Amino acid sequence: STWGGIFFVTPRGMRRRPGKSRAHPDSKKKAASQYISRTQAVRKLQISLKDFRRLCILKGIFPRDPKKKKVKSGNRTYYFTKDIAYLAHEPILNKFREFKIFLKRYAKALGRDEKPTQTRLKRKRPTFQLDHLVKERYPTFEDALNDIDDALSMIYLFAMLPRTDRIPAHRTRNCKRLANEFQAWAAHESALKKVFVSVKGVYYQASVLGKNVTWLVPHKFSQEMPSDVDYNVMLTFLEFYEVLLHFVNLRLYKNSGLFYPPEMDPDRDEAGLGVAALILKPAGPTQTVSESVAEPQPDASTEAPDAQVTERLKTVENVIESLVDRDAEMNSGDESAAAEEDEGALETSVFGLEPSSLQNTRDFNPVFRDCVIYLSREIPREALEFVIRSRGGTVTWEGETAPIPVDSPRITHMIVDRPTQQHMFLDREYCQPQWVFDSFNCGCLLPCHEYAPGATLPAHLSPFVKDEDEGYIPERAKQLKRYVAAAQGEPIESEEEAVEEAQDGAASGENNAEQESEESGEEDEDEDEEGDEADESDEDEESESEAQSKQPAKKAKRTPVPSPNPDGRSKEEMRYLAELEAEKKGLGYSEHLKQASSAEAVSLSKEKRRKLQEEEEQKQLAVNMMSKRQKRLYDRGMFGKQRKQDQADKLKTKAKMLKSKS
Numbered sequence: 152s153t154w155g156g157i158f159f160v161t162p163r164g165m166r167r168r169p170g171k172s173r174a175h176p177d178s179k180k181k182a183a184s185q186y187i188s189r190t191q192a193v194r195k196l197q198i199s200l201k202d203f204r205r206l207c208i209l210k211g212i213f214p215r216d217p218k219k220k221k222v223k224s225g226n227r228t229y230y231f232t233k234d235i236a237y238l239a240h241e242p243i244l245n246k247f248r249e250f251k252i253f254l255k256r257y258a259k260a261l262g263r264d265e266k267p268t269q270t271r272l273k274r275k276r277p278t279f280q281l282d283h284l285v286k287e288r289y290p291t292f293e294d295a296l297n298d299i300d301d302a303l304s305m306i307y308l309f310a311m312l313p314r315t316d317r318i319p320a321h322r323t324r325n326c327k328r329l330a331n332e333f334q335a336w337a338a339h340e341s342a343l344k345k346v347f348v349s350v351k352g353v354y355y356q357a358s359v360l361g362k363n364v365t366w367l368v369p370h371k372f373s374q375e376m377p378s379d380v381d382y383n384v385m386l387t388f389l390e391f392y393e394v395l396l397h398f399v400n401l402r403l404y405k406n407s408g409l410f411y412p413p414e415m416d417p418d419r420d421e422a423g424l425g426v427a428a429l430i431l432k433p434a435g436p437t438q439t440v441s442e443s444v445a446e447p448q449p450d451a452s453t454e455a456p457d458a459q460v461t462e463r464l465k466t467v468e469n470v471i472e473s474l475v476d477r478d479a480e481m482n483s484g485d486e487s488a489a490a491e492e493d494e495g496a497l498e499t500s501v502f503g504l505e506p507s508s509l510q511n512t513r514d515f516n517p518v519f520r521d522c523v524i525y526l527s528r529e530i531p532r533e534a535l536e537f538v539i540r541s542r543g544g545t546v547t548w549e550g551e552t553a554p555i556p557v558d559s560p561r562i563t564h565m566i567v568d569r570p571t572q573q574h575m576f577l578d579r580e581y582c583q584p585q586w587v588f589d590s591f592n593c594g595c596l597l598p599c600h601e602y603a604p605g606a607t608l609p610a611h612l613s614p615f616v617k618d619e620d621e622g623y624i625p626e627r628a629k630q631l632k633r634y635v636a637a638a639q640g641e642p643i644e645s646e647e648e649a650v651e652e653a654q655d656g657a658a659s660g661e662n663n664a665e666q667e668s669e670e671s672g673e674e675d676e677d678e679d680e681e682g683d684e685a686d687e688s689d690e691d692e693e694s695e696s697e698a699q700s701k702q703p704a705k706k707a708k709r710t711p712v713p714s715p716n717p718d719g720r721s722k723e724e725m726r727y728l729a730e731l732e733a734e735k736k737g738l739g740y741s742e743h744l745k746q747a748s749s750a751e752a753v754s755l756s757k758e759k760r761r762k763l764q765e766e767e768e769q770k771q772l773a774v775n776m777m778s779k780r781q782k783r784l785y786d787r788g789m790f791g792k793q794r795k796q797d798q799a800d801k802l803k804t805k806a807k808m809l810k811s812k813s
C-alpha cells in the first residue's frame with residue numbers, strides 16, 4: 152500500500168512504523184563475536200591465568216572495553232577475539248607448556264630424592280628469547296624510540312632496588328649495566344637537553360635521533376619494598392624492557408661508531424663508580440654482533456653511512472692527539488702532572504668533549520668546557536657526573552680511582568653540600584649541587600655566590616614548564632633570562648631599573664583598569680548626561696595627576712612624550728614646543744607631560760572599550776549559534792582556561808605577599 156496512513160505493508164507482509172530501521176537479527180551476534188572474556192580465552196589457550204597475563208604483557212595485548220554493550224553483562228574483562236587467535240600461534244606458548252611439564256617432572260624427582268635426575272632436568276630446563284617479539288612490536292627503530300621512555304624509567308627503578316627473595320640479584324645487575332650504557336652514550340653524544348630535580352627523583356630529557364626521550368631516575372636512597380605491589384607483573388614488563396633497551400643501545404652505539412658492549416674497568420667497577428667505569432672505544436671494522444642477541448632491522452632514515460663513521464673516527468683520534476699534545480706542552484716540567492692531564496684529556500674526549508669540526512653540525516653548548524669540577528662524597532655523584540660530562544666538563548672525585556687528584560691546580564670548582572669546610576682553596580669556586588643543574592638548563596655559568604655553601608638557595612625552576620603558556624613568569628625566571636642575555640653579550644638593563652619599570656607598568660595598568668571600570672559604570676547609569684561625564688572625567692584626571700605627582704622625579708624624566716610626531720620634527724623641537732605650552736599654562740614640564748599622558752590615556756581607553764564591547768557582542772552571537780555539542784566543548788575549554796588564569800592569579804598574589812614581607 153501507499154504512505155496514506157501511519158502504517159504500511161512491507162514486501163514480507165509485516166507492518167511497522169516508517170522512518171525507524173529494524174536491526175538485523177544477527178547484529179547482536181556479530182557484535183558479541185568480536186569480544187571474548189578472559190575466562191574463555193584462558194580455556195581456549197589451555198594455559199593458567201598467570202601465564203596468560205605474562206603472555207599478554209610480552210605481546211602487547213591489553214583488555215578492551217566494548218563500545219556497544221551487546222555482550223554479556225557483568226564485571227568481566229574482555230579481549231578482542233582476533234587478538235586471542237593471534238596468541239594461539241605464538242611460539243612462546245609452547246615454551247610455557249614445556250616449562251609446566253618440566254616443573255612436574257622436577258617435583259616428582261625432588262619427591263623421590265633422585266639427584267641424577269634433578270641434575271639432568273636442570274641442564275635441560277626450557278628457556279626462550281624475546282628477540283622476535285621486539286621485532287614484531289617495533290618494525291622500525293623510530294617505533295622503538297617512541298616507547299623507550301617507560302623502559303628507561305622501569306630499568307632505572309630496578310637498578311636502585313635491593314636484592315630480595317622476589318627480585319633476583321642478576322636482574323638488578325643487568326639493569327644497572329643497561330642504564331650505565333645508555334647514560335654513557337647520552338653523555339658522549341651530548342644528547343641531554345633538560346634536567347629537573349624533584350621529590351620523586353631526577354627527570355631527564357634527551358634528544359635521541361631527533362626524538363625527545365624523557366625518563367625518571369629515583370634518588371639513591373635505601374628503598375623500602377611495599378607489600379601491596381604485584382612484582383610478578385613488574386618483572387614481566389622488565390623482562391621485555393631489558394631486551395628492548397639492549398636492542399636500542401646496540402643500534403645507538405653502532406650509529407656513533409663505538410664498540411658495543413663497552414669495556415669495564417674492574418677497579419672502578421669494584422669501587423661502584425657506575426658510568427665512570429665504562430671505557431668507550433671506537434668500533435673496529437671486524438666487530439660483529441653476538442649470536443645470542445640479534446640486531447634490529449636497520450632503517451634507511453637513521454643508519455649512518457660508512458663514510459660518515461670513518462670520518463667521525465678520524466676526527467676523534469685527531470682530537471685525542473691534540474689534547475695530549477696540549478697538556479704535554481703546558482706541563483712539560485712535571486712528568487707526573489703531564490701523565491694526569493693526559494689521562495684526564497683522554498677520558499673527557501671519550502665522554503663528550505666535542506671536536507671543533509662537529510660543533511657546527513650539532514646543537515651543542517659546552518657550558519662546562521673550561522671547568523674541572525671536583526665532586527664531594529656527600530652529593531649525588533652519578534647525576535652530577537652525567538650532567539657535567541654532557542656539556543663538555545671534566546669530573547674528578549675523592550679516592551684512588553679519581554682521574555685528577557684533589558690538590559691539582561687544574562680544578563676550578565668544588566661541588567659540596569656542607570655548610571662549612573675544613574680546608575678551602577682560594578683559587579676555586581665552592582658551590583652547592585643546584586648550581587650545576589641551573590647552569591645546565593640556562594646554558595651558561597651562573598654566579599657562584601648565590602649557591603655558596605650554607606647560603607639559602609634560589610628557586611629551582613623546571614625547564615619542562617613554559618611560563619608564557621601558564622600565564623605567570625616567576626621573578627627567578629626573569630633573573631635567569633638577564634643572566635643568559637649577559638652571557639650572550641646582549642645589552643640589558645640593571646636589575647633595579649627592570650624592577651622600577653615593572654612597578655611603573657603595574658601601577659599604570661591598575662590606573663587604566665580603574666578608569667575603564669569607573670567610566671563603564673558611569674555610562675551604564677547616565678548615558679544621556681554628557682556634561683556629568685565630562686565633569687567626572689576631569690575629576691579623574693585631577694586625581695590621577697595628583698597620584699602621579701607624588702612619584703619621584705627620576706621616574707617622571709623617563710616618561711615619554713605621549714603625542715605622536717606627525718610633522719616629522721625632531722625630539723628637541725617637540726620638547727621645546729612642550730615646554731612653551733607648559734609655560735603658557737603655568738605648569739612645570741613634568742606636570743605638563745603627566746596631564747597630557749592622562750588625557751591621551753582617557754581617549755584611548757574609550758576607543759579600546761568600544762572595540763572590546765563590539766568584539767564581545769560578536770563573540771556572544773557566535774556562542775549562541777553553536778550546537779549543544781559545540782557549546783559543551785566550548786564551555787570545557789573556557790573552564791580550563793579560567794582555571795589556569797585563577798592559578799596564575801594566585802601565584803602572582805603569593806609572590807606579592809612574599810615580596811612585601813621581605
